[in-house]
Amino acid sequence: MKNKTSFLPREGEAQPSRCPDNSAFKQQRLPAWKPQLTIASVLSSFFLTGAFCLAVGVCLVVSANSVREIQVDYSDKCSDCSKLRENSSNWNKECHCSVNFTLKEDILGDVFMYYGLQNFYQNHRRYVISRSDAQLLGRNVNIQRSYCTPFSTYRNGTPMAPCGAIANSMFNDTIDLFYSRNSSVVQVPLLKTGNSWWTDKNVKFRNPESYNLSSAFAGTARPPYWQKPAYLLDEEDERNNGYVNDDFIIWMRVSAFATFRNLYRRLRRVRHFAEGLPAGNYTFRISYNFPVTRFKGRKHVILSTVVWSGGSNPFLGIAYLVSGTAATLTGFVITGIHLKLRKKKTYFQKQ
């Protein structure tokens, strides 16, 4: 059933040879670096990493410990106000409360004041998208088409400026700090600008163009929860008003987690406070406008210094110490196993 035909080489002189090129790529002979897991490389990686992690860990822990931080939870201390705010019909009633604390030692250096919120889900997907970046750039856009709903327009069609759930829920407590010095009470000077990212302040947020700010916002209305329109956020400073208000910008940079703190004020280091906050009695005077009790949220006010690694959060330092210890220990274990195996091998070889 098999009939062979003799093979006739049909290759003519003109026909190019079908022999593949002799290139290193085609022959899979590209020069290459061939790293391998040797005992030397493994042990050095473990010990070096271990040592590095331990060193960094120690530095981080030391510097985090040097941070001075005072945190005051005022959601319960102002219980009267919080009850008042539970009823939304009281929105225009003012409510003030004070919280006292004592500094035993001076806090030297730059001091920052933060407000902290707990259980406030700024990272909820629908919350995060509920804004109109174009509007915040001062552009005249139809916010109906943005994700601002239900905080985009009023029933009569007046658009909200700024629109969206983020802007609407802006933190609007005002916190002032007073220092009791020799029975006289001095208000601690605080800076309210320069707290946000440069890019946010100068690129991402712009007021609509007009001869003055209130006319720029003409035809729009404040968000429902706001007590005053956007162009009145800071009446004293034109460059901190409207959309480029620092408090507003900071609030609009939504947090990644439900518990977060935002920079509120910085200590202006003048006169008594040139070195920082001197020891003594202080009072936070809070204008309580922001209701949190409904969703079991909590509000804090925090005073803190900073170091190169940030704040007082010890997590990174401890994580580094633990990892460094683990890496070093593993390095020793590997050394032990390797020595034992080698002994066994030579033992067998002797036999």
Next chain:
Amino acid sequence: LPSFTGEIRCEAPNNKLDKFTGTLTLRGEKYALDNEKMLLRGCTIRNTEWCFGLVIYAGPDTKLMQNSGKTTFKRTSIDRLMNVLVLVIFAFLALMCLILAIGNGIWEHDKGYYFQVYLPWAEGVNSASYSGFLMFWSYVIILNTVVPISLYVSVEIIRLGNSFYIDWDRKMYYPLNDTPAQARTTTLNEELGQIKYIFSDKTGTLTQNIMCFNKCSINGKSYGDVYDMSGQRIEVNENTEKVDFSYNPLADPKFAFYDHSLVEAVKLNDVPTHRFFRLLSLCHTVMPEEKKEGNLVYQAQSPDEGALVTAARNFGFVFRARTPETITVVEMGETKIYKLLTILDFNNVRKRMSVIVRSPEGDLTLYCKGADTILYELLHPSCNFLKGETTEHLNEFAGEGLRTLVVAYKSLEEDYFQDWIRRHHEASTALEGREEKLSELYEEIEKDLMLLGATAIEDKLQDGVPQTIETLAKANIKIWVLTGDKQETAMNIGYSCNLLNDDMEDVFIIEGSTSDDVLNELRNARKKMKPDSFLDSDEVNIQFEKSSKNEIIIPDEQANGVYGLVITGHSLAYALEGNLELELVRTACMCKVVICCRVTPLQKAQVVELVKKYKKAVTLAIGDGANDVSMIKTAHIGVGISGQEGMQAVLSSDFSFAQFRYLQRLLLVHGRWSYIRMCKFLKYFFYKNFAFTLVHFWYGFFSGFSAQTVYDEWFITLYNLVYTSLPVLGMSLFDQDVDDRWSMLFPQLYVPGQQNLYFNKVVFIKCMLQGIYSSLILFFIPYGAMYNTMRSDGKAIADYQSFALMAQTCLLIVVSVQIGLDTSYWTVVNQFFIWGSLSVYFAITFTMYSDGMYLIFTASFPFIGTARNTLSQPNVWLAIFLSITLCVLPVVGFRFLKAQLKPTPSDKVLLKIKEAKKWPPPPSPKRRLRRTSTRRSGYAFSHQHGFGALIMSGRNMRPKSPFATTGTFSPNSDKYKHKGL
């Protein structure tokens, strides 16, 4: 011819090669058509200038195509596994989404409901459970990256690349007929690294189908070996001086012979030598063709005969022409015309053929050639001494795997012959019992023969076949030879290419002709190989009882030694039937080598199908002819040998090349690399997608299960497409754990592929766990580092965009380091891809987060400034570094310790290679094959029934006189004298 009108009625197309029935109605007359009148597709008509034919079946209806089985779409086992895994991943996805959806329901009920002051529920959502239901689908969208859609595309690209390497490999290029290797299917590469069974054709695959007159024994003297000055036998190679046949103008220039003493014997007019070659030039059924004077072409039914006649031709006994009654031979330049009186033809029982000729001098002689076992019985007692010597030579020849024939002659008495020929005529015209009568007559005259000597023909193996087979055997690959040849031929080749050898405990021969015989033979074989396998306690038997018959997978069983199995096609037909199947598979798979002879193309396919069905193993079929098409199509991988015979095999194959020996490179180098690359790719791919996606899952617990993504949406889009695709492609196109020389030198490295060790369900689970671990690190380290802290300038850091940037930077660096760890062969391209991807990530990130992009596409790039503000912070980088350390260092330690404490066999080999690399260069694999010569018949003759009858009838003889003028030549002429001495 155009006026030809007739009608043919015949059977429907079928696959029976040996049967055909039909009738031709022509001008009212009916002619029977049977198989004798059929030419099957692929046949070559010889000695025929022209003929009329009628096409009966064409295309797919031809018997050949009917035999070739159906084409199935081939998929690799990794493909199938991948499909399963994708289903598993879908289930996993559904589970994750369900958990998150329930979480969302609870969260909306407990917290979200009260948080509505600031964030009212979306329109249409009025209950927590409905919100949970919606969130399920949101999470399906977000987490769908865990289902690797781009996986399939990447897999195909990798396979394509690895196929190109096969096309490009110069070491698989055959310069003689300008044939490079060719990957005709680009989807089966990694399967090449998992082959466990090779089914090989013999003719044209293992052998070249070229017969070479290699040695002979004449009158007790052996010719053919070459000795050097000191009398040491030397190996024949290209440099060995060939015998010069230039004294003979009719010599075939392609014929090569190295022993000069034989020519001298011829030139010295040694009588037995002359008689020997005269016999070879007379006793055959070869047809000569001399279209141009001096350009003789022999048409032989079997290449063996052709080789013998060609040898005689070169030594000066040129078979020139034949008519029904005469044979023209040019003997040492002298044209002699012998009268051909009768041909006693070859058949399988006789195993010999004879001719009776009358020489020009008038002597009557019977020349006979045949199998030694048969012919030795017929010799004259006076030859006993010579018989002993010849036997020794025969043993030697057979030990080298040569095909031997014994030749003998007998002078006949005129009277006796006349009487015999009369009876022969009567017998051949007898109506009843013609066959028996004839064979009786043949027996009568073929006795008391005088032994002349023996011939040894080499069925030329392709280059490097024994070495290849040895290497493949070391790689734990089992080789089955499926051939249409006879048992003797097949076994002969088995010995000569080292498949069978005398180190084997036993070679079982299954040739039973009933179902029971075959069963018994198989059982006996198994009993010998593994007596325990008949006990009830044998695990395979236990497994048989448990499972139903259709889904049995027979595990590998270990025999107590090395065995071979030879089974004939006839027995195979029984063995392939229902209940014997299992028995055959169990027995055959225990043997190291299985040879199936006289099998039909369909049976070849059935054997492959059988192993595929009962063994969880990858099979490869290799062949060159149309009769191998069915098995090439059936096996997981079909390889076609191109160049020698037609294109059918190549056209239906998945890979093709010109020489059998390239198979070892295809499997051990390309296959192994493809497999390892594919496995590494899959492992890494699943890992990177799990690590990527599961971070969203963890974030769900902290973001009110609101389907908030961790990363920037651009990052999600570009992650698989831009940031991580090239490094892994680079790895899976360039990676080599050891280079080609080492993988050929240590075929054991192939074994993990067969056992499917590098990628299976367990490995997948491990990848998944590693991915989960990494995602935990990647989420919780940035979370811990950012929680309630601030930047070094006092501004808040824990905003969503900074966190997203930090998490995605951590992730990208971690997966890049991981690919670096997986890459064991860093070419320039790999370096470029890995470093390039990282740089591209930073470049794209900074670009997308730039002022300009924001001002132009405000809605698309809200992350403005994040990169500048966040990546300048030391604690961000410290957190990134810690994530990398925690993700990668455990992997390093685990891999190192695993190789130290629980080294796999291939780890050990790799270690050995590492040691050996210190002393370059690796020893070149030069082994000499050991031959042992035990007594066995090396007889082989590849044709079945001779066509002596055809010659005698003179039916296809063209009345063409041989060229009358021939250049006379004599070895003793002055011209050649000095050369001969």
